[in-house]
Every structure is written in C-alpha cells, then in structure tokens.
Amino acid sequence: MIARRQFLCAAALGSGALFVAPGLALATVATERRFVFIIQRGAADGLDILRPLGDPAFAALRSGLIGEAPGTKLDAMFSLHPALVEVARMYAAHQALFVHAVASPYRDRSHFDGQNVLETGGTQPYVVRDGWLNRLVAMQPHTQDEAIAIAPTVPAALRGPVPVASYAPSALPNAADDLMTRVTALYDADPQLDPIWAAALETKGLATGVGAKQDPASLGRLTAGFLTKPAGPRIAMLETLGWDTHNAQSGRLANQLRNLDAMLAALRDGLGPAWATTTVLVATEFGRTAAVNGTGGTDHGTGSVAMLLGGAVQGGRIITDWPGLAASKLYEARDLRPTTALDALIAGAAAEGLALDPTRVGQKLFAQATRDRPITGLVMS
C-alpha cells in the first residue's frame, strides 16, 4: 500500500523520460580517424536548439518558450540554447559547427517513417533495406574480418551486410564457461545466430573493465573507451530518445540538451588526443512546428538543425541558407522550410571525417538522392 504523503512534481512531466536508448554501436575499420553518429529520436526542435533570434518573425512565434535566458549569442542571427554549455565552448574553439534549416528527403510527419528515411538513406520509407552507416563501414578497408557493434541490438542506420556487433552496459552476472562453450557449439550450425554470437564474444573481450552505468556521461566515456582501444572500432552510433516535446518543452528540452551536452563532453574528454581525428554528427529525423502549440510545446514539423563536432571540424560557424520564418516562407504554412539536404551534410561529414572521397561516399550512401552534392570543407584533412 502506498503511504499517504504530499506529492509534488516539476511542471515538466517529461523530466523523467529516458534519454538514452541505451544503445551504442561500433564498427571496426582500418583508420585512425573516427566517426560518431548520434541520432536524436523523436524530432528535436532545431528552432529552440539554435534560436534565430535575429529573424523578425521569431519572437512572435516563440516568445513563450524562450523565457529570460536567450542563450549563447553566436552571431547577429543565431543564439545557442543555454543548456549546451560545452557545445558552446567547442563552437568558440572552432570545433563545432551547425547546419540549420536542414532535413532529410522525408516530408511527412511520422517519426518512424522519418527515422527510417534518415537511417537508410533512401528517399522513401522502407525502400532501402540497409543503413547508410553500414554502407560507410563497407567502404573502409577492414583490419579485422568483422565490424563490431555495441548496444543490445543494432540500430537501423548500422544494419546491413557488414556484420556489426552491439554492446550496452549490463548488470547481469557472467555465464559459466561450460555454458558459453556449449552455446557456441549449438549456435555454430545456425546461420542466424552464429555471426551474432561471434560478434558478441568479440565485443565481450573488448568490454572488460567498463562500467555498467547508463547515464549520458558514462555512455560518452564508454564510447570513447571503445574508440581508443588499439585495433578497436572506429565508427560508433549512439541513440538518444525523448526529443518529442509536444508539451512543457522549455523544461524538457533543456533537460535533453543538458544530457546531450554531458555526453558530448564526456566523449571529447574520453577520446583525449584522438578527439583531433574524430568527427561527431548529431541529427534528428525532422524538426518541429515554427509556432508553439496550445500546450507549451511544438508538434511534428520539417526543417531542423544538425551539429558537427570534433577536433578537426572547421567549426565556429553556422552553415545555412536561411529561409526565414515569415508566414509566407514557412513550409506548408507551419514548419521551418528545409533549404539544405541532410544527406549532403552526412555524406560530406562522413567522407571528410574518415578521409574518403566525398563524391564516392555520396553515391554509396545516398544512391537514391543524387540531386545534392556532398557539402565539403567541413573537416580538415
């Protein structure tokens, strides 16, 4: 029986929502350069993350959300959300850049279709079967026969022909050797389980000594730990949840961004010298409505913001062909109009981050979306 006490909670009911899937997936490739993709599942609000305070229409649309802390002013147009303290430092150190009014080719407003397009690199949901990150792994010369994955299962962006292992911190006790041996014998003849099990054992070897914590900073450190192992993985994917801020957005989004900020800082600090050769891409499936809805939140929209961070990123700038927020400029009279293709950003960032040819990467990762050339000049070679 629950005791009768006084009950209280923050105005933000979503503050207890899970931020991390938790999921981290890694792939081993023969390079000292590293690439990390952080997906924001749930449609992160680009207009609140990188606020176009200089747009004359912004205040009327968003005054209710901004409150009294407009954030870190980056230029005459844009200010960064105040919760992104470390990201602002990276920007000041020219190690972070933002791409605004960006979107995948997807133009409807279903999370699951939108994430599928973002992760497969198709132009329509469920047309391309494998993920662009898996195709990126396939473009690398392999030092080891398998790619490694770490997270309970492999997210769609990393699914495909190249085997990818997965790992996430677990509190379960290790299995006995005899059980492990017999399981291996049983799975050996099973075409589905054999490669999965082999990948699990390989990752288990790599994972010795890592903690079981699942908070954002711990997962950032864990990711950095794998990325810095000799002959360890060089490509990683992290999943974050909880960006679907239909109500009480100002508290909820601040909490989400604090978590993201902590994860990115832990990743940077954990990588140490390797940060200099690491490129981190943060992106979401689509943005949110330009106007605040009736419940202090925003509904599903279109254009959003993406971030690129890392020691070699040519940062300290914002890339955008700003469409404006005047009513006549909005997409379908409600959303930030996308003017930059997320595909072109991903292709350019992945190629330059891993020292590959951008055109080839663009063709391989986004064969269906050929209209936009990869954005270049993002990462120093």
Next chain:
Amino acid sequence: MAQSPVLSAAAIALNRFGLGARADDPVPAVPGRWLTDQFARFEVRPPNFAALADAGEVVQRYREGQQAIRQMARQTIPAPATTEASAATPASPDLKAARKDFREDVQALYRAGVQARIDSALTTPAPFVERLVHFWSNHFCISADNPPVTAFAAAFERDAIRPHVLGRFADMALAAERHPAMLFYLNQVQSIGPDSPAAVRNPDRKRGLNENLAREIMELHTLGVRSGYTQADVTEFARALTGWSVDGLGAGRSQGDPNTFAFRPRQHEPGTRTILGKTYAQDGEAQGRAALLDFAAATATHIATKLARHFAGDTPPPALVARLADSFTRSDGDLPTVYATLVASPECWITAPTKFKTPWEWTVSALRGLGYPEAGQLQIAALQTQLGQSVWKPGAPAGWDDIAVSWAGPDALLRRVEAAQRLAAPFAGRVDARTLAPKLMPASLDTATAEQIARAESPAGALALMLVAPDFLRR
C-alpha cells in the same frame, strides 16, 4: 536455416500461439481446438491485477500536493514580477522531497503491475488469449516515461485492453484512447480548442491544440501510416478530440474519479469538422468518437498485417493478410472471429519456426518451462530492462518492433545466456533438463540441442542451455 527443426502442431500451439509449454501441460490433442477453447477460460481481471493500488488516487494526491505547495509558496514569497520568473524559482526542499516520494510510489506501483502481468502469464488457463493481451497492449501502447503515465501503465492494460481482448476492436480502441494513461501519454489532457469557451475566457494563457493523440490514432492505432490522410486531417481530428480529458485531474477538479474519462465541453472546439472528406457535425464528445469509430472500421489491413506478422513471420504472407482483413471487415471487427481465422490459416502452422522471441516472450516461456509458479522474488521489471525490453516502456508510441532483427543482436543474445543461468539456478536438482526439454517441445526437439543438454557439466547448466538453445529462442 540449415537446421530448422520440424515442429509438431502441438509444439506450435503451445509455443507459437501460447506463451510456452509448462512441464505439466497435457499435449494438446487437437491443437486448433485447444486454442479456440481458451476463449471461454480467459480471466479478465486476475487477482494480482485487481489488487494493485489505485493509480488515479496516486496521481490525484500528487496533483493536490503540488497545488498546496504552490499556494504556500505564493503566500510566503513576494509575488514575482513575471510568470517566467516564478517558473524559474528553484524547488524548495519540501518540494523536492515530495517529488521524490511521488516518484518512489509510482515506481513501486509500476513494479507491482509488472509482477501482476508476469504472474498472470504464468498461471493463466488461456495462454493464447494472454499473448493477445500483450499484442494489443503493444499496439495501443503507452510508454511509462513520466510519473503519471507510469502510475497508470498497469491499469491501462487491465482496464482498457483485457476487457476487450475477446470483444470488438472498436470497443478496445475507444477504451484505449479514453484511458487516463493514453490521455496523459499523448498530451490529450492539455489540448484545448483555440476558440472554445475556456480559451476565449482566458486569452492570456494562450492554451490551444495539441495534435499528438490525433496523429498517433490515425498513424499507429487505426488507419496506418501512408494510408492517405493529410496534415489537415490530423489537425481537424485534433480539434474534434478537444475536451477529452480525465475526471478529477483537471485544474480545480479533484472531486471526480481520476481513473475515468471525462468530457469537458468548455474546452471543446466549436463547429463542424471535415476529416478525410467526411463532415462531422456532432456536438461535443460525440464528434471525436464518431471519427474514431470510422477509423476503427477502416483499420482492417493494418491490424491484419500486424497479427499476421506476429504469428506467421516477419514478412507476413499477403494471402493471410487478405484473409484476416476480410475476416475483420465481415465481422465488424469481432476479434474472436479474426483469431479463429488466424488459427484456421495454414500459414500460421508451418513447421519451421516463424519468429525469434522478444525478450518478454522469452522470459515468460522460460519461467513457464522451468516451472515457476509465480515470479516471487524475481524482479521482472529490472530483468526486462536488462534484456532490452522494459515492460510498458517502449519509449515511443509505435510500441516494440515485432521483427527478429530488432531482438537478435549480439549483446541481446549474450544477456539471454546470462539471464538463463540465473533463472535456471533455483531448479537445479529438482528438474532434469533431459526429460523436461522434450516435454516443452513435444516431438520437436532438435537432436543437437538434446545432445548438448545431455553433455552439460551440471544440471543447472543443462537447464540454462535448454533456455538459450536455438529452438527455444524461436517459436
């Protein structure tokens, strides 16, 4: 698959349609009949579900406490200049302590709900129907991501899903969309018609529409994504739904029953709505209900596809989908009729395994197979989190995926092996895996599995190995 075992019809009935065989289950003589006979045995409100603390009361007390503390703060602290400043005032120690108490109470209620769910799955006389409860609970899913939804999670399955699992789809849809868990989860309680009396009277509060529930009803619960509706249809449906709320949980309305639906006419957007070309001129609550019922009637293919995928395989056979959709439409969404069509369809009885078990399915079948009479001290909520499928917490309104690639991951597999060892340990010496395994998979056990079980170094190891053998991971 090189080694696909040939499953007997009895094994398919017990494991693919049911929740997994128990050692003392008689082998079903007429497997199809064994399944449909369960419709008469299903227990709608098992004792452990019935005994759960009152979720509405828990949330209501929390709301009242919140108001009381706010009021106290207003009396003792000079009024701040702006509302933004008051929102930014740091929480007092009282406030923090009360919030912590509430979260702990909610977590305790959630854990008790999960134990009720597993105990029901272990003891049910109708495992096929119980599986369908889990199926529908995931279809109309809520996600326990914040305290109010977490408090209502078990009550949602008990009060919205279980009473209708053998009824009509439209009734289940109505119960699910009008349940407090759903109304909170998809932000419907806050959605207000912009031209409603409540909004017009308080123009400064700028309250208005939230289209979350409207969109997910159309996309996920009924019509299905890419079925032809537009953004304008979503917005119109959201307007039609305004006023749908929870009794006793609105501002200043702590008198009613906080476990029940309430319609608040003053928050309803006035006027006629047009959705998918059809005009809805109803006044008040009937407007959203009429649209929802129209969608429910048009949902046959969406539901047929999901049911076919759950039993016949990740890529549902088109002929089966068509047959189920036809059954759904002809019976006006009568679910037992649709289930009977499913049981009578040969696609569901192919002798190779069709599905890789989800973590929940695997845990339930493991506990049933080992002979757990109830979960007891086993913390199922924590176990499911470790296995990657937190109960009632998929994190997104689409619910958990029902395809192998979402569950057959390297780390996920390793965790099942670790969990198997722990689950099997208490039964070592009491249960012999060599005699148990053939009972759980009657006339179907793979010879390699039988051999490895026989050679295991310990009885506990043999039991654990049985639980993670390829034939036990699938159904």
